[in-house]
Amino acid sequence: xxxxxxxxxxxxxxxxxxxxxxxxxxxxxxxxxxxxxxxxxxxxxxxxxxxxxxxxxxxxxxxxxxxxxxxxxxxxxxxxxxxxxxxxxxxxxxxxxxxxxxxxxxxxxxxxxxxxxxxxxxxxxxxxxxxxxxxxxxxxxxxxxxxxxxxxxxxxxxxxxxxxxxxxxxxxxxxxxxxxxxxxxxxxxxxxxxxxxxxxxxxxxxxxxxxxxxxxxxxxxxxxxxxxxxxxxxxxxxxxxxxxxxxxxxxxxxxxxxxxxxxxxxxxxxxxxxxxxxxxxxxxxxxxxxxxxxxxxxxxxxxxxxxxxxxxxxxxxxxxxxxxxxxxxxxxxxxxxxxxxxxxxxxxxxxxxxxxxxxxxxxxxxxxxxxxxxxxxxxxxxxxxxxxxxxxxxxxxxxxxxxxxxxxxxxxxxxxxxxxxxxxxxxxxxxxxxxxxxxxxxxxxxxxxxxxxxxxxxxxx
Amino acid sequence: xxxxxxxxxxxxxxxxxxxxxxxxxxxxxxxxxxxxxxxxxxxxxxxxxxxxxxxxxxxxxxxxxxxxxxxxxxxxxxxxxxxxxxxxxxxxxxxxxxxxxxxxxxxxxxxx
Numbered sequence: 001x002x003x004x005x006x007x008x009x010x011x012x013x014x015x016x017x018x019x020x021x022x023x024x025x026x027x028x029x030x031x032x033x034x035x036x037x038x039x040x041x042x043x044x045x046x047x048x049x050x051x052x053x054x055x056x057x058x059x060x061x062x063x064x065x066x067x068x069x070x071x072x073x074x075x076x077x078x079x080x081x082x083x084x085x086x087x088x089x090x091x092x093x094x095x096x097x098x099x100x101x102x103x104x105x106x107x108x109x110x111x112x113x114x115x116x117x118x119x120x121x122x123x124x125x126x127x128x129x130x131x132x133x134x135x136x137x138x139x140x141x142x143x144x145x146x147x148x149x150x151x152x153x154x155x156x157x158x159x160x161x162x163x164x165x166x167x168x169x170x171x172x173x174x175x176x177x178x179x180x181x182x183x184x185x186x187x188x189x190x191x192x193x194x195x196x197x198x199x200x201x202x203x204x205x206x207x208x209x210x211x212x213x214x215x216x217x218x219x220x221x222x223x224x225x226x227x228x229x230x231x232x233x234x235x236x237x238x239x240x241x242x243x244x245x246x247x248x249x250x251x252x253x254x255x256x257x258x259x260x261x262x263x264x265x266x267x268x269x270x271x272x273x274x275x276x277x278x279x280x281x282x283x284x285x286x287x288x289x290x291x292x293x294x295x296x297x298x299x300x301x302x303x304x305x306x307x308x309x310x311x312x313x314x315x316x317x318x319x320x321x322x323x324x325x326x327x328x329x330x331x332x333x334x335x336x337x338x339x340x341x342x343x344x345x346x347x348x349x350x351x352x353x354x355x356x357x358x359x360x361x362x363x364x365x366x367x368x369x370x371x372x373x374x375x376x377x378x379x380x381x382x383x384x385x386x387x388x389x390x391x392x393x394x395x396x397x398x399x400x401x402x403x404x405x406x407x408x409x410x411x412x413x414x415x416x417x418x419x420x421x422x423x424x425x426x427x428x429x430x431x432x433x434x435x436x437x438x439x440x441x442x443x444x445x446x447x448x449x450x451x452x453x454x455x456x457x458x459x460x461x
Numbered sequence: 462x463x464x465x466x467x468x469x470x471x472x473x474x475x476x477x478x479x480x481x482x483x484x485x486x487x488x489x490x491x492x493x494x495x496x497x498x499x500x501x502x503x504x505x506x507x508x509x510x511x512x513x514x515x516x517x518x519x520x521x522x523x524x525x526x527x528x529x530x531x532x533x534x535x536x537x538x539x540x541x542x543x544x545x546x547x548x549x550x551x552x553x554x555x556x557x558x559x560x561x562x563x564x565x566x567x568x569x570x571x572x573x
Contacts, residue, residue: 344509
């Protein structure tokens with residue numbers, strides 16, 4: 001696609017020149033070619049570096065604030081540290097071997113180690129993934145996704161897992177779940193890769209399966225495995241500061257533009273399309289959740305509004321670069337309504353303590369988003385896949401390709417299976433190395449004091 | 462001497478202080494407290510989960526005044542903080558045996 005854009009640019013440029021100059025000789029053509037490439041690269045690279053920063057902002061402070069406001073004040077720092085811990089630990093793992101395991105060509109399940117210690121990942125683009133930006137930009141952008149995914153899971157075991165256990169578990173989880181699933185969906189030769197030779201092509205524009213299904217279903221497993229917080233649900237365990245959660249949710253919303261629109265990997269019209277879809281789904285999700293609360297409780301709450309927006313964002317992630325604006329609105333409405341029912345009605349019936357509703361929002365939203373992408377994906381938005389005659393291939397059901405729904409279902413099922421099994425293994429291994437849970441008396445004192453030796457709020461200081 | 466203890470709505474603190482100042486009460490102690498009377502709190506809903514909040518934040522005022530001024534001060538205070546709705550609070554009056562000003566060891570009403 002990019003070489004077409006370059007040629008089109010050259011053509012326009014040359015046709016605008018007087019005839020004698022248009023017959024430019026070969027070296028002039030080459031110089032012109034290089035200049036066009038450089039200017040396109042500059043634009044794309046600027047957007048992708050900003051996008052990478054936006055996605056990091058989603059974890060810290062976005063997710064850290066969103067989560068920490070929802071826990072009790074004795075665990076505010078411990079909860080923020082879980083997000084921050086991922087920013088530090090996953091970064092180092094990614095640099096050593098994580099990037100290679102995801103994006104190097106290996107087998108259909110995992111990449112090989114050709115990019116170990118980022119060997120060969122430099123200023124030259126990797127034409128397989130993003131031909132107009134430095135390979136290193138692509139690497140750092142993708143890192144931010146690897147950071148936020150295990151950070152999301154932490155909401156399910158809020159206020160009870162010990163910090164060393166959390167870091168150990170998340171490290172193991174990255175190797176057992178994130179790296180394989182991300183390679184299968186996005187990596188060269190991955191089992192589910194839609195454009196680079198997958199057995200079942202799954203459309204996952206920005207990580208509905210890779211990020212939200214894996215983290216959401218893994219979160220459910222951790223909540224069931226670790227058990228409920230002491231006192232849940234009899235005691236009053238309420239968010240200690242929804243103002244922090246509110247600011248966090250707004251940062252998530254803004255950061256999500258980097259997450260979804262950035263996944264176009266260029267400052268292209270496709271990025272615009274994903275940006276619009278993302279924003280519309282967030283708005284529709286917020287409206288749907290508020291309406292559901294108004295009907296059921298008589299009042300729309302602040303926590304409900306921001307939860308609905310996050311549900312819309314998580315659900316549209318998979319299809320952001322494949323669906324039209326009003327498909328995104330519909331996806332957002334469905335997300336807000338269904339996630340509301342899951343979180344407010346189904347969870348309390350089933351009785352597990354997914355403390356901050358990672359499964360109800362990200363697991364359920366991610367799963368729905370995966371299937372809805374199979375329905376609403378259209379070549380009108382994304383023409384990256386070609387038929388043999390060079391025409392854009394039909395994508396989802398509305399393009400007349402209902403089989404894609406089956407591909408999406410297979411992708412989701414594989415994501416769920418690897419998430420569940422990988423999480424169980426990671427928890428078992430972690431438990432052998434270090435105690436998973438805080439003692440009952442420690443839980444009463446809170447994470448901040450017990451795990452970190454400090455308190456978030458020292459008002460008498 | 463009597464001790465007047467008033468439990469009032471937090472939003473009424475400034476109105477109460479103004480009224481007490483106008484009534485000539487010099488010393489006052491303000492305490493942030495939690496509790497409930499017959500009103501028994503309210504309900505909060507977080508992501509569909511309902512919580513009964515029994516203990517509401519209230520402000521407790523304490524002052525010791527000459528017995529002769531009891532009715533006047535209590536009336537001024539009550540009128541200042543009354544809205545007529547449930548949750549306005551309570552005033553309790555009790556006898557005080559002795560008052561001592563620590564600085565100069567004055568006793569009784571002279572110490573107030």
